[in-house]
Amino acid sequence: MSKQIHLAAHFPGVNNTTVWADPQAGSQIAFESFRQLAETAERGTFDFFFLAEGLRLREVKGKIHDLDVVGRPESLTLLSALAAVTTHLGLAATVNSTFNEPYELAKRLSTLDHVSGGRAAWNVVTSWDAFTGENFRRGGYLDKADRYVRAQESLRIVRKLWDSWTADQLVLDQAAGAFAREGAGAFADEGAHFTIRGRFGLPPSPQGRPVIIQAGDSDQGREFAASDADVIFSRHGTFEGGKAFYKDVKSRLPKYGRTEDSLKIMPAVTVVVADTDDEAIDKAAYIRDQQVSGPTALVLAELLWGRDLSAYDPDGPLPAEDPVVGSSVTQGRVGYNDPVPIVAEWRAQAEAHGWSLRQTVINQQNRQTFIGSPTTVAEAVNHHVQEDAADGFVLVPHLTPSGLDEFVDRVVPLLRERGVFRSEYAGTTLRSHLGLQA
Amino acid sequence: MIVGLEIDGAGADPAAWRGAEVDPRAILTGELALRAVQRAEAAGVDFVTLVDALEAPDDVPDRVSVRLDALGLAARIAPLTERIGLLPAITVTHTEPFHVQASVATLDHISGGRGGWVAEVSSSAAAAAVVGRREPAPAAETWREARYVLDASRQLWDSWDDDAVIRDASTGRYVDREKLHYVDFESPTFSVKGPSIVPRPPQGHPVTAIRANTPDALEAAADAEVVLLPDPDLQAITITRLRASGAGEGRAPGDCDGLAIRHSGPLVLVSVEVRPHVDGVDGLVGLIEGWAAAGADGVHLRPGSLELDVPVIADQLLPLLRERGLVGPAERGGSLRGRLGLVRP
Structure with missing residues (x-):
């Protein structure tokens, strides 16, 4: 099957x-x-x-x-x-x-x-x-x-x-007046980060x-x-x-x-x-174009390079500098542990296809x-x-x-x-x- | 008069779950609470509070010793209601202020501006032990911190301007970053950078309630918009005192549909356990009239049994109060703040 x-x-x-x-x-x-x-x-x-x-x-x-x-x-x-x-x-x-x-x-x-x-x-x-x-x-x-x-x-x-509750601890016997067994949900734990004890209030x-x-x-x-x-x-x-x-x-x-x-x-x-594969290819290119404006291309490149690239034209060539590892130019999103080989790949692809920085970001990062x-x-x-x-x-x-x-x-x-x-x-x-x- | 209703297990009476009319499994699916809130909404109750604490309920075999997270339960109810305010109890002592405010803001978004919360503290050793991060602190200290949490929450709700999302295709900017603000909030026990992760709530500030059941809570209640006063004997004194000290955030005297607001402090509601399916409603109507005359802004009813008492509150009590001109029409829409006569900050 x-x-x-x-x-x-x-x-x-x-x-x-x-x-x-x-x-x-x-x-x-x-x-x-x-x-x-x-x-x-x-x-x-x-x-x-x-x-x-x-x-x-x-x-x-x-x-x-x-x-x-x-x-x-x-x-x-x-x-x-x-x-x-x-x-x-x-x-x-x-x-x-x-x-x-x-x-x-x-x-x-x-x-x-x-x-x-x-x-x-x-x-x-x-x-x-x-x-x-x-x-x-x-x-x-x-x-x-x-x-x-x-x-x-x-x-x-x-x-x-x-x-923390066993299956039989929730009794719900209305006639006998037994909602739950005493002691249900009791817990205690001691670890490297937490030392806690008490009772968990949900079966x-x-x-x-x-x-x-x-x-x-x-x-x-x-x-x-x-x-x-x-x-x-x-x-x-x-x-x-x-x-x-x-x-x-x-x-x-x-x-x-x-x-x-x-x-x-x-x-x-x-x-x-x-409807057709060809139409989908065109539509995908249109969506990528919407997703990566010039300023967005620069920001995504800055995340990879770890450098301020605002002096660069997104429609021009890739930055000549090498990337900085562990930079804080971009905060609050997952960065690159090892940007060097990725930059090398981007450069190779850009050269092979004659891509601008923006075209490189679109094609290397945003392909559906x-x-x-x-x-x-x-x-x-x-x-x-x-x-x-x-x-x-x-x-x-x-x-x-x-x-x-x-x-x-x-x-x-x-x-x-x-x-x-x-x-x-x-x-x-x-x-x-x-x-x-x- | 504002009318609030409390949702707690099968009701405030510890034996309520044993009634033949109750399916105790419906406490855990949320169906029992949902039915009560829908009945209350149809009758024109203004809001419900949902009881919770960080620690589990007392381990007593003949009582409801389980409890859903009140925020999750309120969210489950939100799409299936249209007009009623939803105020889950949320504790602030062992939780993260940033998460608390984001959750309440989210409740406000999903309910279309009907969100709020009952801010609670955890002073017990039992509550401290389930998290294991801080030593238990006395109530005075935890309520002092709670006031900072309220302040931080409001600053974080204000950390997005209402019109921060601009979606400006011409410049490619989704937000105007000048309309997003770091709060840089500092208190003796925590700090928050901001801005919030959640866009500004529909009400600006979801409604904050405090249950003033201790002197320390009463002190903090000056920072709330709704105060639930559990001891009717003290009410005259406390109502006066609260009004003197309250910041009265966002109050606009006289602009509330069907209510005459006569002062600028927090709204003061007398909170009482009621069993109208046993006691009838006539006596309760008389009491409520008396509280109204004493200056209370409303009443917070804690029904003994959700299945037995809420239908009586809905079908008998509310119509009588409406006849006497004490409550507004049932069908009022709009935000909870609007319903309570609070302006949008």
């Missing part, structure tokens, strides 16, 4: 992927935008809806970055509201384990799972920088090396709290444990995912890159006593669909993953999954809130025809959609 594809909808965020200036682009904060995209995803029987997180507005050269979308709602509150207007769609919140306490996370995520009937997921992210820390009581207190230690300990404690939620998503790509991040995650939100959307990542991560599972199907790998991808007619896209998506480059995808649309309409209306039916994607939800929980054990 063919592998079944898993799909998620990413609400358009604060990267330049989101084309806010398009006449069709709607509000980035009105609840109606979130409701519409969620309803589209649920109509397409997607596994889950995904929200990223921001804890400080991004800055470039000491000023708030104003070229991309700025601002967003707080994830768990927004998803609890979406639980009211959807019935099956999983609801995934990105929440930082550095600037939140495990007890609070356990309580809030368990609440989302209870009020959604078992649809909650937590994308565990970490940060350590003083820049973000300036908005928080503790400040930037964590060594970079410690971030996964804290994340892992945080997740272990969150799970301990979710598991097991419908999923028992909400789904855990992990997005780290470093060796440490991959190991964390292999030991603890249910889903990986990866950046390896290409076929070859996806296969290599898939093999690497899945091969780490046996040492944790886990089977291959217990961890779903879902790269973030962008899709452009049109799947471009084509509905049939072409459906076949490519399925090919990636059947050939183990992925278990499915997190689709990142460029338009709010209509960006997934064409995929859901035109590609999803073809995947269903091929028997590789559900026509209706078989279960009610996200774990059930993902084929994970309860």
